[in-house]
Amino acid sequence: LNNYPLWAKFHKHQTEMIITKQGRRMFPFLSFNLSGLNPVAHYSVCVDVVLVDQHHWRYQGGKWVQCGKAEGNMPGNRLYLHPDSPNTGAHWMRQEVSFGKLKLTNNKGASNNVGQMIVLQSLHKYQPRLHVTEVKEGAESEETYPSPHTHTFAFPETQFIAVTAYQNADITQLKIDHNPFAKGFRDNFDSM
Amino acid sequence: LNNYPLWAKFHKHQTEMIITKQGRRMFPFLSFNLSGLNPVAHYSVCVDVVLVDQHHWRYQGGKWVQCGKAEGNMPGNRLYLHPDSPNTGAHWMRQEVSFGKLKLTNNKGASNNVGQMIVLQSLHKYQPRLHVTEVKEGAESEETYPSPHTHTFAFPETQFIAVTAYQNADITQLKIDHNPFAKGFRDNFDSM
DNA sequence: TTAGTTAACACCTATGTGAAAATC
């Protein structure tokens, strides 16, 4: 996992990720360094997002608290195939593998665009996971993830609660401080 | 070939395409409708650019004239693999196949970024070509284009002379009139 | 009312244009 210090800062305050109908990028975004692959073998790399628990969460009195049962796993795509897939082990190990364009949405109708957006439920806690699958040449479609020959990685620091508006002001400030696209909201007293 | 009327307008005045060190997009850009493919077979789609003749060209007295021999074929990548490659016949036929992000350059050092930019010589006349190659599962690398099972298409209307600055003012005006990124140079007398 | 969601907005990053000046 790359950019661990930043993820840790967010995690300490309980990371929140905005979800919108049209889809919102994650910040921080997932990025990994892979090693130990066969340079000439072919792999597909993808990310999925799974529920951490079966509860609604509510932000009350400055804290996140559990609140009743969730309505089970809702339908909707939770798998995002890395755009470079499939590719050689050498390709994946040459440089960091980033998911900067992965988008989160609450629009169940967007499930049609499989692989474009990950559909989540607001106010639920999620864990992103990385899957590295060896692709057997001559095999059928790529729609069988995760397959038997998959390595899966999950980093607790990347857990987050999906929201439609930020609840914790500390999280908002961290986003403003570190996301370049939010520079317009920084207190500018010429930090040069 | 899509957008044929626009290509024809440029072709009538002898199309010019700017080349720069960092790479410049084509305008108009190449876009095709494919048909007749096997929906479940896999194909790679790419474009290359070849010399039309072995001469330098010079713009003199408002006309393009040949001028001495070219120094043969220079090294440099002239092949651009469509980013969706490889993919199924159904995918390629579902909608137009566009090369809007293909970039032309005169930077021979950019040959390293194979597949990113097409390296050309200024003041030479070129013909873009479309290649559709069936990918055999289990075959080795994709670096054997064009392979024996390739269909190649070339449209004379897409021929152009590579330049580092526009020579014909008619071409400049056509670019300004039709390329959205050049809207800032249009004579704005509120065409609404 | 309350809590969650949505849409419009100003502000930003990132990048594609030809013009014009500078350079080779």
Next chain:
DNA sequence: TCGATTTTCACATAGGTGTTAACT
């Protein structure tokens, strides 16, 4: 001097931010 190339620039497109107000 001359022609070709490169650099810088104002002005576009395209789209990612949190804020705010409206909506449900």
